[in-house]
Amino acid sequence: MTTETKFFADATLAGLARWLRLLGFDTVCFQGKAGRPLMRQAAAEGRILLTRRRDLLERQFSGRLILLPGTTAVKQLSFALGKLSLEIQAQNLYTLCLSCNQKLISLERESVRDLVPEYVFEHCSVYTRCPQCRKIFWPGTHRRNALQFLKDNGFDVT
Ligand SMILES: [Zn+2]
Structure with missing residues (x-):
């Protein structure tokens, strides 16, 4: 069983996206530049936007955005899970393909x-x-x- 919380990571956060998938969190990694299309797609899919781009905070965005520290993927993971009070459940590990984000x-x-x-x-x-x-x-x-x-x-x- 995977969790309901879904993420949308900008292209610089591929390492973090991989960890989130490994833990069973549905995570799309956006391939284009961070900006308006990124925010539009995240909102349309009801995903929490993960980014390191501080300037995105100043733009209009109807969804939820988490501004991550520019540290390692593991520290970013800890930061994001902490912000959302999400737990890691052993049973959810490896329920998604790390490359495709598809449910196995x-x-x-x-x-x-x-x-x-x-x-x-x-x-x-x-x-x-x-x-x-x-x-x-x-x-x-x-x-x-x-x-x-x-x-x-x-x-x-x-
Ligand atoms: Zn796959």
């Missing part, structure tokens, strides 16, 4: 027999696939490493 779909174990390494097939029974790029995912060291990284950086994971 469950696969039957048998259906991936020829698609994943043999070692993985023998040890893992849960698989998901991105409907857009078709990449297959399974819980493994990535997930454990991400959880450990979050804990090491002072994030609470419930």
Whole structure:
């Protein structure tokens, strides 16, 4: 299950966008220049706008905007989650494709027999696939490493 909070990140925040997706937060990363079209699209899709552009604060915007500090992606993540009092839920990790922002779909174990390494097939029974790029995912060291990284950086994971 993914959360209802959706984000719209400007093009300079790709690292942060990746982290948000990893945690299960639907996040679009805008590819154009930050400005009027960015704000229009964020508002139209009901997404919280994430930006480092202070000048955007002075423009008319009907939606919600969070001005981020120009630090690391992890510090920006902490800042944004803190602002919105959002919790990290372990069950939401890796529910979205990190590249496409698409909700991953469950696969039957048998259906991936020829698609994943043999070692993985023998040890893992849960698989998901991105409907857009078709990449297959399974819980493994990535997930454990991400959880450990979050804990090491002072994030609470419930
Ligand atoms: Zn994908």
